[in-house]
Amino acid sequence: MAEAVDYSIFVAKDDDGLSQMSLAIDGIDCAACIADIEQGVKALPGVVRARLNYTTHRLSVAWSAEGSPAEVVDKLEQLGYRAHPFTGRVEEEEARRAQWLLRCLGVAGFATMNVMLLSISVWSGNVTDITPETRDFFHWISALIALPAAAYAGQPFFQSALRAVRSGKLNMDVPITIGVSLALAMSVFETAMSQPHAYFDSALMLLFFLLAGRYLDHEARRRTRAMAGNIAALRGEMAHRLDAAGTPVRVPVQALVPGDVILVAPGERVGADGRVVAGLSSIDESLVTGETLPRALKPGAEVFAGSLNGEGALQVEVTAGGQNTLVDEVQRLLDGALAARGGYMRLADRAARLYAPMVHLTALLSLVGWLIAGASLHTAVMIAVAVLIITCPCALALAVPAVQVTATGRLFRAGLLVNAGDMLERLAEVDTVVFDKTGTLTLPDPRLRLPPGVAPGLVALAGQLALSSHHPLARVVATRATGGPLADVTEVSGQGVTAQVNGQEARLGSLAFCAVAPPDHLPSDVSLIAFRYGMHGFVIGVEQALRPDAKDVVEALRARGLGLRILSGDRAEAVAPVAAELGIADAKAGMKPADKIAALEALKAAGHKVLMVGDGLNDAPALAAATVSLSPASGAAVTQAHADAVFLGRRLRPVQAAVEGAGVAARLMRQNLGLAVVYNIIAVPLAIAGVVTPLIAALAMSGSSILVTVNALRAARGGRKDEATDATPAQEVLA
Amino acid sequence: MNVLVFLIPTALLLGFIGLLAFLWSLKSGQYDDLDGAAVRILQDDDLKT
Numbered sequence: 037m038a039e040a041v042d043y044s045i046f047v048a049k050d051d052d053g054l055s056q057m058s059l060a061i062d063g064i065d066c067a068a069c070i071a072d073i074e075q076g077v078k079a080l081p082g083v084v085r086a087r088l089n090y091t092t093h094r095l096s097v098a099w100s101a102e103g104s105p106a107e108v109v110d111k112l113e114q115l116g117y118r119a120h121p122f123t124g125r126v127e128e129e130e131a132r133r134a135q136w137l138l139r140c141l142g143v144a145g146f147a148t149m150n151v152m153l154l155s156i157s158v159w160s161g162n163v164t165d166i167t168p169e170t171r172d173f174f175h176w177i178s179a180l181i182a183l184p185a186a187a188y189a190g191q192p193f194f195q196s197a198l199r200a201v202r203s204g205k206l207n208m209d210v211p212i213t214i215g216v217s218l219a220l221a222m223s224v225f226e227t228a229m230s231q232p233h234a235y236f237d238s239a240l241m242l243l244f245f246l247l248a249g250r251y252l253d254h255e256a257r258r259r260t261r262a263m264a265g266n267i268a269a270l271r272g273e274m275a276h277r278l279d280a281a282g283t284p285v286r287v288p289v290q291a292l293v294p295g296d297v298i299l300v301a302p303g304e305r306v307g308a309d310g311r312v313v314a315g316l317s318s319i320d321e322s323l324v325t326g327e328t329l330p331r332a333l334k335p336g337a338e339v340f341a342g343s344l345n346g347e348g349a350l351q352v353e354v355t356a357g358g359q360n361t362l363v364d365e366v367q368r369l370l371d372g373a374l375a376a377r378g379g380y381m382r383l384a385d386r387a388a389r390l391y392a393p394m395v396h397l398t399a400l401l402s403l404v405g406w407l408i409a410g411a412s413l414h415t416a417v418m419i420a421v422a423v424l425i426i427t428c429p430c431a432l433a434l435a436v437p438a439v440q441v442t443a444t445g446r447l448f449r450a451g452l453l454v455n456a457g458d459m460l461e462r463l464a465e466v467d468t469v470v471f472d473k474t475g476t477l478t479l480p481d482p483r484l485r486l487p488p489g490v491a492p493g494l495v496a497l498a499g500q501l502a503l504s505s506h507h508p509l510a511r512v513v514a515t516r517a518t519g520g521p522l523a524d525v526t527e528v529s530g531q532g533v534t535a536q537v538n539g540q541e542a543r544l545g546s547l548a549f550c551a552v553a554p555p556d557h558l559p560s561d562v563s564l565i566a567f568r569y570g571m572h573g574f575v576i577g578v579e580q581a582l583r584p585d586a587k588d589v590v591e592a593l594r595a596r597g598l599g600l601r602i603l604s605g606d607r608a609e610a611v612a613p614v615a616a617e618l619g620i621a622d623a624k625a626g627m628k629p630a631d632k633i634a635a636l637e638a639l640k641a642a643g644h645k646v647l648m649v650g651d652g653l654n655d656a657p658a659l660a661a662a663t664v665s666l667s668p669a670s671g672a673a674v675t676q677a678h679a680d681a682v683f684l685g686r687r688l689r690p691v692q693a694a695v696e697g698a699g700v701a702a703r704l705m706r707q708n709l710g711l712a713v714v715y716n717i718i719a720v721p722l723a724i725a726g727v728v729t730p731l732i733a734a735l736a737m738s739g740s741s742i743l744v745t746v747n748a749l750r751a752a753r754g755g756r757k758d759e760a761t762d763a764t765p766a767q768e769v770l771a
Numbered sequence: 772m773n774v775l776v777f778l779i780p781t782a783l784l785l786g787f788i789g790l791l792a793f794l795w796s797l798k799s800g801q802y803d804d805l806d807g808a809a810v811r812i813l814q815d816d817d818l819k820t
Contacts, residue, residue, distance in 0.1 A: 067810030090807030131803075138797055146790040150783060170775070177779060 041274075041286040043105040046121035054084060054098045057105050060269035062118040064093050069117070076115045080107055092262045095119070121288075122269030130258050137251040140189040144244040147185030148237065151178045152734075155237040159731050162232055175227040175234045182236040183220060189243050190216055192250060208388040208433045211395055215428035216242060222421045233418075238425050238733045245430055245741045253437040256444045260453040264682055267669050275307030276300070278351070289341070292354050300350040303511055305342060310352040312337045317348035322474045322606075322652070329563075329607070342653060342672050347507045383461050384436040387709060395427040402724045419726045425733050426723040431715055431740035435708035436461075438748035443701035446752050450693035451684040452666075459680035462664040463694060464702030465645045469593055470636065470662065472650030473604035473614055474580060479686060480651070480670040482512050483581035485562060487555065487574045497537065498567040498576070501525065501544045505533045509565040510544060512578050532566075540570040547575065580610070582617065589688040590618045593695065599644070603627050603635055605654050632658035649691055651675060666691055697751075704751050708744045715740040 047055050061073070070088050073095060077086040082103030088095045097108050105121065112119040154174045161171060190213070197209035216239045223234035275292055276284035276299040284299050289307040292298065297313065300306050306319070318330035321343045330346055333339065339352055403420035407413065444454045454460075471477050486495060499517030502510040504525035510533070522542075525535040532545010543550045543566075550566035552573040562577035583589075594600060602623035604611045615623035624635065636658055639646050648655070648662030651671030659665035660678045667679035676682050683690035719736050722728050728736075796802070 067813055070807065070811060071814050088807070089804045090810060091804045135797060138802065139794060142790060142793045142797070146786055146793075150786050153782065154779075173775070177783075181783070 041106040041109070042277075042291065043109070043121055043288065045288060045291045046123055047105055050098070054100055055103070055105075056096065056098045057108070057121050058123075059095045059097065059108070059112070059119045059121050060266040061088070061093050061095050061112065062266075062270050063116060064088075064090070072115060073112065073117065076111055077108055080111055083108070093266055094262075118270060120269045122265065123290075127258075127262060127265060130254075130261065134251070134254055134258055137192060137247060137254055140192060141244070141247040141251055143185050144189035144240060144247050147181050147189070148240040148244045150181050151237045151240055154178050155234075155730065155734070158232075158234075159729075168230055171232065172227060172230050175223075175236075178234065178236040179224055179227055182240055183224075186216060186220055186239055186243060189240075189247060193243070193246065205385075206389050206392045207385055208392075210388070211392045211424075212242070212246065212428060212433065214396070215239075215424050218421050219425045219428075222418070226418075233730050235421075235425055235730050235733065238730060238737060241734060241737060242425075242428055242430050245738070246433055249434045249437045249441075249745075252441045256441045256448075257454075260444065260448055260455070263448075264453045264455070264676070267682075267684075268676070273305070273307055294354050296354045298352050298354060300339075300345045300352055302345060302347050302349055302507065304345050306339050306345060306350075306352065308341050308352075308354045310339055310354045312339060313351045313353045315348050315350035317350050318346035320344040320346065340653065383458075383705060383709075384433070387432060387436075391432060395424065398427065398720065398724070399423045405724075406726070415726070419724065422726070422728045422733065423720065423723040426719045426728060426736060427716060428737075430737050431712040431744045432709065434741055435712050435744045435748075436705050438745050439701050439704045439708060439751050442748050442751040443697055443704075447681070447690075447694060447697050450697070451687075451690045452681050452694050452697075453669075453684070454681045456680040459664055460698045460701045461705070462645075462680070463647060463698035466598065466647040466663060466695070466698075468599040468601065468639055468644040469647045469649065469691075469695075470601045470603055470639070470658075471620075472648075472652060472655050472658075473602055473611055474606055475651040475670060476649050476655075476668060477586050477602070477614055477618065477688070478580035478582055480668070482563075482578045484512060484516065485577035485579055487576075490574055491572075494567070494569060494572055494574075495576075497542060497569060498544055501533055501535055501537075501542055501567075504535070505544065507532075507545075507565075509563055509578050513544070513565060513567075513576060537569065542569045543567070580614075582614065583686060583688045585687045585689050587618060589692045590620065592692050594619075596695065596699075598647075598695070601639075603632050603658070605629075605632075605652065629654045629657050633661045636661045647695070666694060701751050704748060708747055711744055711747065712740065715743075 043057070047057050050056055063069075064073075067090075070090055073088050074086045077083055077095070077097060080099075080103060082099045082101065083097060084100055085098040086095060095112075097105075099108075109119050109121070154177060158166065158171055158174050160166075193209045193212050193216070196207065197213040200207040200210055219235040219239040223236050223239070226234050273289040274286050275289050277287045277292065278297045278299055279285055292308045296308075298307055298310070302317070312333055312335050314335055316334055318332050319339060320330045321340065333350065339350070399420045402423050403416050406416035406419055411419075440460060443460055447454055495516050496518040499514050500519050500522050502514035503517050503521040505511070505514075505527060522535045522537065525533050527533050528545070528549065531549040532543055534541060534543045534545075536542075545566065547554060547564060547566045550568035550573055552566040552568060552575055555564070555575040555577075562579040564575050564577055566573065566575050590600060600618075600620045600622070602611060602615050602620050604623070604625050605627055606625060608625035611623050611625035615621070624631075627635065632655065636646055636648065640663070645663040648659050648665045649667070650659055650665070651668050653672040653675060655667075656672070656675045656678050659667065659675060665679045666681050666683060667676050669676070669682050669684045671679075671682075681694060683694070715736070719728075722732070801808070
């Protein structure tokens, strides 16, 4: 391909005049690849720096004036790696946040260790012979360390609490902030009054544990996000844009603007929404609408990004996304559905809403109670603050995120990339699963149905002939080719291809073109292509194949007591056989995006919690409207963006893994919340009784935190890698 | 007990140096590619062949 490629939108200039680009790389499977790639790319003229991140499979390259991004991509291709540049603004933002959390964690860790060193001396001194002067000295040093450290390391909680209070809500960070600030304030006061107890260590330990939980949570999310970003980048959606002189230039689809004219070759995916300005063809919109029969196109017709062009080349003028009726409709429905879903409240927040007022009320009651019982104001305040510190929701705040981190990791190994943090909680409540058909229950690439008793040699010959054709059906047949393309193949427009093989004419194309009678061994929903070689003629059916384990997964889901349904945009004749084979009685065909939403709303109105699994652009609003949603990695980009999780590979098994994993995770979350409550039931009366010392507070806090974390680790069991990744993600996307 | 006046600041200083070292390693990107660091050590790219 001598065609020029323009990657300029991915390139950033830095201060030294170097150009920089990040690439997602596919095919890295061993340590040796690092040296291979880095040295290979550095050998290119002009390349100054090439650094591969082995964790995220990304290469960052910098080059001076003489280098070019296309050379880098070509070089990587020569080396045997598929690469595509990408831009990741959101990810940069998240990377900065991760660093910030880690810095806070480091500061909290340092301060906790040093204050604990002093606190333990004080505790042992209190029961032996420490002098009040030494104790005060230790307390003042603790204050000196704790106050700035807490002010710095507590920022993530203070900011979040402030945001919550401003919007009139309560989250876990509100009691954390109040608890930490009160503990510190009271400790400073006690130190000034030369009293024996100060809670500097408790306040810092609390921050340290919570930051650890928050950082792990953030990292787990970031890892799946990076993986999903790579998959998106490696689709490498390119379009042939015609420049002023009418020469096609390959550009990334992100660089297209309305008014550009793009050339869509036969058998290529349309890169952007637009209107046909020249050319005749038919188009397969299964990824967009779920409809598997091609639609005929002529100039003036609208086409949607992601559709597969048929036999003729098209020139398409790019229009703004919003001008398309279908895309517009999808977008409008999407907005509505997203607004409707905002009402879901996370388990942790629901707990916080109950917990925070209760804690503060208990503290207030113990203050008033002790005053009435005749204690001094000082004692009463001390006890009230001890109650706040003891109840500071360390275990409670860790209970849910800790499970989420381990369960997300388990699903990651099972081939599932989780987008939404609260997805597991919502998934665990699901009682109905709604599947889309095309590309979800069926594989994104179709399967051949050969007539019985055909010689394999003839099929291979048909495959070789098909290599010269761009027709989508022929491209499926071409997978059976055993040799290279045949010589002197002529393409008869709209009919098929023909060539001379060993003195006899071979034809592949329409039934009439090959003079073959319509078959009787194939059902009516199968697309047909015919082949003739001399006196041999036969018809090949091309049909959507079920994912290899679809039946088992559907059985397993049914055994779990889930209601199963199919909502497809495809024709009834195409949906019925799939539904029959899977034994799903409730299958609806010909559903438009609005119909799918209406069906989901009806289910939800009937009290069902719905898991929607779909891949097409037409499924995007339905995915957003469902309680929780999954999408295969081969699906449309918009759809994936709105799915709560994306699954990889040719199998449907990750869906089952998700449902099972969510069940386990929800159980552990409830157990953890239960443990936190039990801890409070034991510790709070002690605090109210006024017998809690800083030592007891430290033990109770770390003990309960470790208990819930260890319990959460049980969610990591299971989740096998082998099954989900039989095909690598990238192959799958290409298919 | 006068020795404490020296010992505690010394302990804090050492701890603080550790903290600074951690913050420096974080800033210089040593936690960006944990899997890569584990395998890069095995590369012989510093040997003259």
